[in-house]
Amino acid sequence: MTTSPVGREIDRVDGRLKVTGAAQYSGDYPAPDTAYAHVVTSTIARGTIRGIDTAAALAAPGVLRVYAAEDTRLSLYPVADPYRGLAESYLPLRDTTVRFHGQAIAMVVAESVEQARDAAALVTATYDAQPPRASLADGPRVPSGPTLTGSPSQVTILAPGVESIDEALAASDVVVEAEFEQPMQHHVAMEPHAVLAVWDGDQVTVHAGAQIPSAYALVLSQRLGVLPPQVRLIGRYVGGGFGARVVLYSDAPLAAAAARELGRPVRLTLTREQMFTLTGHRSQVTQTLGLGASRDGVLNAVSHGSVAQMPAIGGFTMTPAHATSDTLYPTPNLHIDPRQVILDLPISRAMRGPNEAPGAFALETAMDELAVATGVDPVELRLRNYATATPTTGRPWSSKHLDECYRDGARRFGWSARSATPRARVDGQWLFGTGMATAVYPATRHPASVRIRLLDDDTAVVSTATSDLGTGAWTMVAVAGADALGIPLERVTPEIGDSDLPQGAPAVGSSATHSTVPLIVGAARDTIAELKRRAVTDSGSPWHGTNAEDLRYERGSLHANGRSMTFGQLLTALGSRGVDATASAPAGAPAGYAYHSFGAHFCEVRVNRLTGETRVTRFTTVADVGRVINVRAARSQIVGGVVFGIGHALLEHNPLEPDTGRLAASTLADYLVPVNADIPDIDVHLLDRPDPLLTGPIGDDGGEVGTRSLGARGLGEIGTVGSAAAVGNAVFNATGIRVRDLPITLDKLL
Amino acid sequence: MRPHTFTRVRSVREAHARAGADTAFLAGGTTLVDLMKLDVMTPAHVVDINRLPLRGITLDREGLHVGALERMSDVAADRTVRRHFPVIAEALELSASPQLRNMASIGGNLLQRTRCGYFRDVSTPCNKREPGTGCSALTGVNRTHAILGTSDDCVATHPSDLAVALVALGTDVHLASARGARTVPLDGFYPLPGTTPQVENVLRPGELVTGVSVPRAAWAAHSTYLKIRDRQSYEFALASAAVALELRGDTIARARIAVGGMGTRPWRLTSVERALAGRPATEATYESAARDAADGARTLPHNAFKPALLRRTLVRALTVLQERR
Numbered sequence A: 001m002t003t004s005p006v007g008r009e010i011d012r013v014d015g016r017l018k019v020t021g022a023a024q025y026s027g028d029y030p031a032p033d034t035a036y037a038h039v040v041t042s043t044i045a046r047g048t049i050r051g052i053d054t055a056a057a058l059a060a061p062g063v064l065r066v067y068a069a070e071d072t073r074l075s076l077y078p079v080a081d082p083y084r085g086l087a088e089s090y091l092p093l094r095d096t097t098v099r100f101h102g103q104a105i106a107m108v109v110a111e112s113v114e115q116a117r118d119a120a121a122l123v124t125a126t127y128d129a130q131p132p133r134a135s136l137a138d139g140p141r142v143p144s145g146p147t148l149t150g151s152p153s154q155v156t157i158l159a160p161g162v163e164s165i166d167e168a169l170a171a172s173d174v175v176v177e178a179e180f181e182q183p184m185q186h187h188v189a190m191e192p193h194a195v196l197a198v199w200d201g202d203q204v205t206v207h208a209g210a211q212i213p214s215a216y217a218l219v220l221s222q223r224l225g226v227l228p229p230q231v232r233l234i235g236r237y238v239g240g241g242f243g244a245r246v247v248l249y250s251d252a253p254l255a256a257a258a259a260r261e262l263g264r265p266v267r268l269t270l271t272r273e274q275m276f277t278l279t280g281h282r283s284q285v286t287q288t289l290g291l292g293a294s295r296d297g298v299l300n301a302v303s304h305g306s307v308a309q310m311p312a313i314g315g316f317t318m319t320p321a322h323a324t325s326d327t328l329y330p331t332p333n334l335h336i337d338p339r340q341v342i343l344d345l346p347i348s349r350a351m352r353g354p355n356e357a358p359g360a361f362a363l364e365t366a367m368d369e370l371a372v373a374t375g376v377d378p379v380e381l382r383l384r385n386y387a388t389a390t391p392t393t394g395r396p397w398s399s400k401h402l403d404e405c406y407r408d409g410a411r412r413f414g415w416s417a418r419s420a421t422p423r424a425r426v427d428g429q430w431l432f433g434t435g436m437a438t439a440v441y442p443a444t445r446h447p448a449s450v451r452i453r454l455l456d457d458d459t460a461v462v463s464t465a466t467s468d469l470g471t472g473a474w475t476m477v478a479v480a481g482a483d484a485l486g487i488p489l490e491r492v493t494p495e496i497g498d499s500d501l502p503q504g505a506p507a508v509g510s511s512a513t514h515s516t517v518p519l520i521v522g523a524a525r526d527t528i529a530e531l532k533r534r535a536v537t538d539s540g541s542p543w544h545g546t547n548a549e550d551l552r553y554e555r556g557s558l559h560a561n562g563r564s565m566t567f568g569q570l571l572t573a574l575g576s577r578g579v580d581a582t583a584s585a586p587a588g589a590p591a592g593y594a595y596h597s598f599g600a601h602f603c604e605v606r607v608n609r610l611t612g613e614t615r616v617t618r619f620t621t622v623a624d625v626g627r628v629i630n631v632r633a634a635r636s637q638i639v640g641g642v643v644f645g646i647g648h649a650l651l652e653h654n655p656l657e658p659d660t661g662r663l664a665a666s667t668l669a670d671y672l673v674p675v676n677a678d679i680p681d682i683d684v685h686l687l688d689r690p691d692p693l694l695t696g697p698i699g700d701d702g703g704e705v706g707t708r709s710l711g712a713r714g715l716g717e718i719g720t721v722g723s724a725a726a727v728g729n730a731v732f733n734a735t736g737i738r739v740r741d742l743p744i745t746l747d748k749l750l
Numbered sequence B: 001m002r003p004h005t006f007t008r009v010r011s012v013r014e015a016h017a018r019a020g021a022d023t024a025f026l027a028g029g030t031t032l033v034d035l036m037k038l039d040v041m042t043p044a045h046v047v048d049i050n051r052l053p054l055r056g057i058t059l060d061r062e063g064l065h066v067g068a069l070e071r072m073s074d075v076a077a078d079r080t081v082r083r084h085f086p087v088i089a090e091a092l093e094l095s096a097s098p099q100l101r102n103m104a105s106i107g108g109n110l111l112q113r114t115r116c117g118y119f120r121d122v123s124t125p126c127n128k129r130e131p132g133t134g135c136s137a138l139t140g141v142n143r144t145h146a147i148l149g150t151s152d153d154c155v156a157t158h159p160s161d162l163a164v165a166l167v168a169l170g171t172d173v174h175l176a177s178a179r180g181a182r183t184v185p186l187d188g189f190y191p192l193p194g195t196t197p198q199v200e201n202v203l204r205p206g207e208l209v210t211g212v213s214v215p216r217a218a219w220a221a222h223s224t225y226l227k228i229r230d231r232q233s234y235e236f237a238l239a240s241a242a243v244a245l246e247l248r249g250d251t252i253a254r255a256r257i258a259v260g261g262m263g264t265r266p267w268r269l270t271s272v273e274r275a276l277a278g279r280p281a282t283e284a285t286y287e288s289a290a291r292d293a294a295d296g297a298r299t300l301p302h303n304a305f306k307p308a309l310l311r312r313t314l315v316r317a318l319t320v321l322q323e324r325r
Helices: A015-019 A055-059 A113-120 A165-170 A213-224 A251-262 A272-278 A356-374 A378-384 A402-413 A473-485 A512-537 A567-574 A631-650 A723-735 B012-018 B032-037 B072-077 B079-084 B086-093 B098-103 B106-110 B161-168 B270-276 B283-290 B306-323
Strands: A035-041 A047-053 A063-068 A104-110 A124-129 A155-157 A174-182 A194-200 A203-207 A231-234 A266-269 A285-293 A299-311 A333-343 A425-427 A430-442 A448-455 A460-463 A492-495 A552-554 A557-560 A563-566 A578-585 A596-608 A614-624 A682-686 B005-008 B023-026 B045-048 B057-059 B063-067 B172-177 B180-185 B208-215 B223-228 B239-248 B251-260
Touching (some): A035 A113, A035 A251, A035 A272, A047 A104, A055 A113, A063 A113, A063 A251, A104 A113, A104 A251, A165 A174, A165 A285, A194 A251, A203 A251, A213 A251, A251 A266, A356 A631, A356 A723, A378 A402, A402 A596, A402 A614, A430 A723, A448 A512, A460 A473, A473 A492, A473 A512, A512 A552, A512 A557, A512 A578, A557 A567, A567 A578, A596 A631, A596 A723, A614 A631, A614 A723, A631 A682, A631 A723, B012 B208, B023 B032, B057 B079, B063 B079, B072 B106, B079 B086, B086 B161, B086 B239, B106 B208, B161 B239, B161 B251, B223 B306, B239 B306, B251 B270, B251 B306, B270 B283, B283 B306
Parallel strands (some): A035 A266, A203 A231, A299 A333, A460 A492, A614 A682, B005 B045, B023 B045
Antiparallel strands (some): A035 A104, A063 A104, A155 A333, A174 A285, A425 A430, A430 A596, A448 A460, A448 A578, A557 A563, A596 A614, B057 B063, B063 B208, B172 B180, B172 B208, B223 B239
């Protein structure tokens, strides 16, 4: 008897390959006769290249090519709408304009990776430099464009008779107004950006990590001036995405164009230093929060302004109130005003909780300040301001159990033992404190296709071009496939990370699982229908000529007329290798509802009273993410998200030099992310309440396939949203010091 | 990395024969290879000295003798070191990562280069790397930079934890060149940057560090190393303190103090040592002794917190030591 693996603790199906090193990442794929590329980067942030001296590099051993700015041998083309946003706005090495510090200005290709790197060091450039725009505080602030969902990012809702948000705030009994700073942050995925481009005639196969394999191949085809079917992207194993692998940077176009020009495979692997400028980052943002409330803490006004960096070459439009202040708490007066400052910077990209993480840091810290100002317990304050419909759209939620997250989390954490008075708990040199915050993230279903193939050896192949960034997508596809087909997990072969597969759900916006799983259910239904059709129409079948409706599929076998055969036996009898069907669905979910995942974070810190270091000692997160497909991977995702949040709270920042436009940190010794010693055991509890509106495929009649109502929502990013605020609120409780500019380093607590 | 020759030598004499202006000695390689990859160090010849007989961790009546090629991890694990010189073992274990400690040598540790981001980025001016080009850190990002012993030409912090512990303990460094062997106090091994920040030590051309000797002293066994940093592990010090006390009852007979993360070299604080001597071992004593510890400090826009952090680090380290009795 086969038990469905859904909702269980399932080991990663790719785990053995990864821990043994057998899994091939982009930089691992071999190709005969590969040449190696190394990029040379600009040492000014704005200006023009006067000249590039490539003579020494060209004369260096093993060097095949040195492409410098204005090189006409690299045939690259602009990307057209609607994909413009998935590529950089300029063509690499096309002109002599320097747009940011660390831009590609030349590329050396040589017989070995060492020869390419060493020759690249011999390339020198002279510039006509201009002063860069590199100060968020000093630049003109322009209103931001639409949010991710296309709605206007500026919002003003006022109660009848109220003239302005300032009036609403002024009329409130209790007002909290504060400014919050979050510095530039980097994705710093473990795996460097590595590309291998191999041409075969006019077809090119590119090995690279991509969060959206099909879009990556499509955009690259435009960059290369070829048709989409001529580009295949393979990135089966990816060492971290976090938003840094959504778009194409200059690496893949340069490698593929050089491979075409040279007639040889070309590999380009960015160095760690180069990843800080040649790939995306999260913009620095300043936020202004104004909360007006009654004496018992009920909100009357919320004002959320922000000013974020926007690179002149384009980037991610950060709107931090999106899904935070426009979603979390009901208020009769709401004002949201995101702005941006154009600067000469590397491209900015979405990064884990792209709006929600910075937004929740500001909002959930301000809520903590409101709790202090009103004397209402922080959990109680949030329950008093509990939304049953979003403040902007008035839509109810498909499913929302945030109140249970608060209460469960408080109980698991021991919140009731807390003193609201700062510095109340001292143990030797250490001040202890606790804090909490809310997590929220939109659940957006993206378009996708899934193909299922049943084979004559009783295995099934489930194929979809989504991507596993280390998240567990391989396992998710296998688990959902085994569930839908009612067969053991070991008999399901997942196929992902290849643009030749049916277009998969993008591994962005915490959406891959809940976009993919319903289609796995749908593809299983359609494949079983196809199996039945073959069973009654094929003359080799024992059920030939009978009625397909009389056939019952159960746990990998067809049953009818007192006879049973596994699909493998039937296919063998038919002399067929397999049957398949593909299910596709557009984006979206039933209209009229809001879709979000929710959570509550509880954090304990200790802060040294002499030297000010903050150490996180306990962390509890309770999350409401709908149905949990794989408990182990889900917990890992949330633990990883919380680690991100702890890093944002305490460590991560990259200072931008205002005079030079240079980023100060370019190594993992200078750009600090948490190490194991910084992270306590993180207690994660998942409510596992299936979302009734995100169930099987649209039109599913609850037939013979799988768990009837999967009802999964996203959970990839929710651990990061709010966790920095929980840390900061705990620091306040420990020390009485409110740090509003991240990271909370010891110098701010001395 | 620039093309270079690679030679492995088996004797000190052979190493001296290979020495030259364009030659770098390779021990653990954790600094040299790193900086060669960044083009900061561009030797034409690399001479591997790992086969030289500069080994051994021994304790005699004089003190502790450690060969320059002993690995950080081996010295940190040595029972004699742990028992009689805990500040050394602790400084080592709070350095780098296990993998780096398994490779890095004691001699190399003392010669490691600064972590100043401008020194490490060849596209920026740096007087230490390229004399006369200017100091980018003065107007750049300087939160981790030094406040003691700086000059208008260089504010780079000395990065070694071990050197701080060894300076506190009055360690001698043994050197050998073709002209012979000599011994200098580690405290005098590192000149201040002044107008020549490229001169980081008193080594003569081709001279090797062959080992260190730490004198036996009552304070050495009652010692500790405290390292303050943003991250709990795998990070250089924002502030550190090596403290060693010789106690008579509850009175401090003698104290040895050095700090890291503060100076352009490991910074011995003799004024604090004097202020502690003869006083009761209490937090009040520590606070009063630390009060003037940062006298003469010159702060930069991003590290104005360091004088306060220095004083507090000293108090905390002394308190930790007191609790350990």
